[in-house]
Amino acid sequence: MDGGHDDASASSPASGWPALVLNADYRPLSYYPLSLWPWQEVIKAVFLDRVDVVQNYDHVVRSPSFEMQLPSVVALKSYVAQDRAPAFTRFNLFLRDSFTCQYCGSGEELTFDHINPRSRGGRTTWENIVTACARCNLMKGGRTPREAGMAIRRPAHRPSMFELQEHGRRFPPNHLHESWLDYLYWDIELEA
DSSP states (O other), X not given: OEEEESOXXXXXXXXXXXXXXXXXXXXXXXXXXXXEEOHHHHHHHHHTTOEEEXXXXXXEEEETTEEEEEEEEEEESSOOOOOSOOOOOHHHHHHHTTTSOTTTOOOSSEEEEESSOGGGTOOOSGGGEEEEEHHHHHHHTTSOHHHHTOOOXXXXXXXXXXXXXXXXXXXXXXXXXXXXXXXXXXXXXXOO
């Protein structure tokens, strides 16, 4: 398929035309990372009747026997439950803690810290790990926060997928296509 385009202002190649993927309730599958599919996957999903096209780009792809305007927003026809437990990853830990050190509030040189140090039997769990900047992590060392005189801003806890999605809404990616905006921030108050 060739990527032709009708919009003179668009400068992205066809491979740069992702579609925002909404669940069947018209909410994004994910805010962070944003649920985007490459245009090739979207066309396949359209033909397999797995999605409804909600919005299109002003961009057309062509083959000898086919022409289609590229979708910019699609909604799944079947609802995907979002109640699974989030994976315990460095990224999800940073997202839970809003990409800030839980001791000083800095967003620079982030790592993670065991609240109860591993040298004292502390385990690597949601409830014993917080995001920390390198400076605070070094300052705390092998002590507990109390011994180091450092307060934790928010208790360490196992987040829900809903909580991570809500946190992710505060960190939009660098590029948001205008056709996506109505679906990404649907619960904000509109200006009159």
